[in-house]
Amino acid sequence: MWIGPVLEFELKLVSRRTRYYLIRFLYGLALFFFIWVSNPRLWGSRFSRFDEGLDLWELANLGETIFSVILVIQFGAIFLVAPALVAGVIAEERQRKTLLYLLASQLTSREIVLGKLTSRVLVLALLVAATLPITSLVSLFGGVDPWLITMMFLLSLTTCWLLSAVAILVSVHARRPRGAILFTYVLELIWLFAPSIAQAFHDVNATRKVPKILEFVERTVQFVAWTCPFDLMFQPTWQVGNRSGLAISNFLWMSGLQLAVGSGLVLLAALRLRPVCRRLEGRGATFSSRWYGFRRRFLPRPACGDDPMIWKECFCTRHGPLVRFGGMLTLLVIAIVSILNCWPHAKNSYLEVVSFGYGEAGVTSARVDLQIFVRTVCGFLYVLMALAVACVAATVWSSELESDTWLSLVSTPLDSLTIVRAKLLGSLYSQRYLFCFWLAYLVLGAALGAIHPVGFGIVLFATVLYLWFAAAMGGFLSLLLKNSTRSLVATVGLLGFVNVGYLFCLLPILFNISGGDGLIWMLMGCTPFVESLTICSYQEFNDLFSEIHHSENQALFFLVFFSLLFYFMLAWLFTIGQVMLIEQVAGRPTRPALDVLDSNRSRETIESVEDSG
Numbered sequence: 001m002w003i004g005p006v007l008e009f010e011l012k013l014v015s016r017r018t019r020y021y022l023i024r025f026l027y028g029l030a031l032f033f034f035i036w037v038s039n040p041r042l043w044g045s046r047f048s049r050f051d052e053g054l055d056l057w058e059l060a061n062l063g064e065t066i067f068s069v070i071l072v073i074q075f076g077a078i079f080l081v082a083p084a085l086v087a088g089v090i091a092e093e094r095q096r097k098t099l100l101y102l103l104a105s106q107l108t109s110r111e112i113v114l115g116k117l118t119s120r121v122l123v124l125a126l127l128v129a130a131t132l133p134i135t136s137l138v139s140l141f142g143g144v145d146p147w148l149i150t151m152m153f154l155l156s157l158t159t160c161w162l163l164s165a166v167a168i169l170v171s172v173h174a175r176r177p178r179g180a181i182l183f184t185y186v187l188e189l190i191w192l193f194a195p196s197i198a199q200a201f202h203d204v205n206a207t208r209k210v211p212k213i214l215e216f217v218e219r220t221v222q223f224v225a226w227t228c229p230f231d232l233m234f235q236p237t238w239q240v241g242n243r244s245g246l247a248i249s250n251f252l253w254m255s256g257l258q259l260a261v262g263s264g265l266v267l268l269a270a271l272r273l274r275p276v277c278r279r280l281e282g283r284g285a286t287f288s289s290r291w292y293g294f295r296r297r298f299l300p301r302p303a304c305g306d307d308p309m310i311w312k313e314c315f316c317t318r319h320g321p322l323v324r325f326g327g328m329l330t331l332l333v334i335a336i337v338s339i340l341n342c343w344p345h346a347k348n349s350y351l352e353v354v355s356f357g358y359g360e361a362g363v364t365s366a367r368v369d370l371q372i373f374v375r376t377v378c379g380f381l382y383v384l385m386a387l388a389v390a391c392v393a394a395t396v397w398s399s400e401l402e403s404d405t406w407l408s409l410v411s412t413p414l415d416s417l418t419i420v421r422a423k424l425l426g427s428l429y430s431q432r433y434l435f436c437f438w439l440a441y442l443v444l445g446a447a448l449g450a451i452h453p454v455g456f457g458i459v460l461f462a463t464v465l466y467l468w469f470a471a472a473m474g475g476f477l478s479l480l481l482k483n484s485t486r487s488l489v490a491t492v493g494l495l496g497f498v499n500v501g502y503l504f505c506l507l508p509i510l511f512n513i514s515g516g517d518g519l520i521w522m523l524m525g526c527t528p529f530v531e532s533l534t535i536c537s538y539q540e541f542n543d544l545f546s547e548i549h550h551s552e553n554q555a556l557f558f559l560v561f562f563s564l565l566f567y568f569m570l571a572w573l574f575t576i577g578q579v580m581l582i583e584q585v586a587g588r589p590t591r592p593a594l595d596v597l598d599s600n601r602s603r604e605t606i607e608s609v610e611d612s613g
Helices: 006-015 018-037 056-086 089-095 099-104 109-130 132-141 146-173 177-204 212-225 245-280 286-294 308-316 321-356 365-393 398-402 406-410 416-429 432-447 453-481 484-505 517-525 527-533 538-543 550-586 591-612
Strands: none
Touching: 006 109, 018 056, 018 109, 018 484, 056 109, 056 132, 056 146, 056 177, 056 484, 089 099, 089 109, 089 146, 089 177, 089 245, 099 109, 099 245, 109 132, 109 146, 109 245, 132 146, 146 177, 146 245, 177 212, 177 321, 177 484, 308 416, 321 365, 321 432, 365 416, 365 432, 365 453, 365 484, 365 527, 398 406, 398 453, 398 484, 416 453, 416 550, 432 453, 453 484, 453 527, 453 538, 453 550, 484 517, 517 527, 517 550, 527 550
């Protein structure tokens, strides 16, 4: 067989693991739920004659709605599942010290890479194929052309192939599965949103002369956009009845380009498998050793002090090169784009503050624009911080177990609370640069009069509290699941559900709400919304105490209060859960029992000395 026996082994392994059945079950459940939400009874204003029967136009509209829902769920599942399935296949073998046995066998690099890749791509293909019968039946409503179903099915398969190829290439170069998965997600975010950001930057600077390096970057991003289905989904070329040659050629061109780029990346992964393994195992690492030998820290490492556990987690725990490179790349892209767009708002706000001072006096249009910009950027940065903190915390305990340092940790005289506190602080400290960048925008908004000082303090407290929750939840799942990949996927999934996913479960209730107060209370768990809401201006802060719209302002106040209280309780419970679970996992006796035993022994010793005297 051209692929080799690895495929047969991996297919048996995949068929016996519960996680893949759970993925298919959740995917089918999501499809069923969102198709049910498209029920015409819930859209009374759109299908007013449902009881009398739908006409042809309404049937076509219903078919188009169901097809759009299926399309979004299908591509969303591909974007979420593909990196988690594929990015750890080679890195996991390297971490378990079994990759050397594969390379020492008669298997070629092509058979190892293609065998592991094909087994995961088939799992993704099953998810795509699960929607094909449903979309075929939807075409009977008359709202979707069969050619569109065929093109989207082909584009979904080629997107799975491209993302899997990127993930397998990253996995070949990664030391650990967590680094490979995180870096693949970073590349995926850049791949999805870089074309839109570049297009917005091009529209803003259309009349200006840009440097040649930016022109080269723009051409590169344009090539990336040709492989990204994100923009194509929102273009009118796929709408109903549009069977033009341009639409078909766009689909075929994108699918062929994805297939070609993915095949090239797979070939590169097969060629790089053995050289990378030799380099990581110490052979042929001359350049790497020289680099690490001459590298210096950006800031000097402080002294250990009286708390060695916090010092170790904050200053000695280093992430892999892929994670560091992905973080620096993401921060660099965000910094360049946000600073270029922030300068006009900051300049106009400065002129307003100089002319009218702080507060609501005078013209405030530029400061309002700056506040909206700061809300948008800080909300996006908060989402990145929460995901990064949760991902780091999801591996703090499992990495100790996988690195065989767990016994050394639990055999120390440190109590559980000290260890858990250090792990939480280390997870938060790992995102210090992103936090400083987020804080700089808040300080800029407050200094230029766009943000009220009270709002500045509230958003700072709320963000620290929400990040504490993300770190506590990730650490608890890491200690509970004892595996980096599983805890990482579970943490990201649970964090997404608690913040956004629960809103989809409340959609049937949302359709029956007449006013806006109920919708506001439903957003209590959405931390990005609450965090952005607390970035209030002078006028919004003064409106809280005015009689106009008093009920709405009071609802917003209690929304923020109960959201902070809710997440404080969850963060506290997850933290206490880690303290209680660490003793159970370690299997050592609790500290109070040892303290009582030591005190009894000391008392007996004193009494014996007094009796002898």
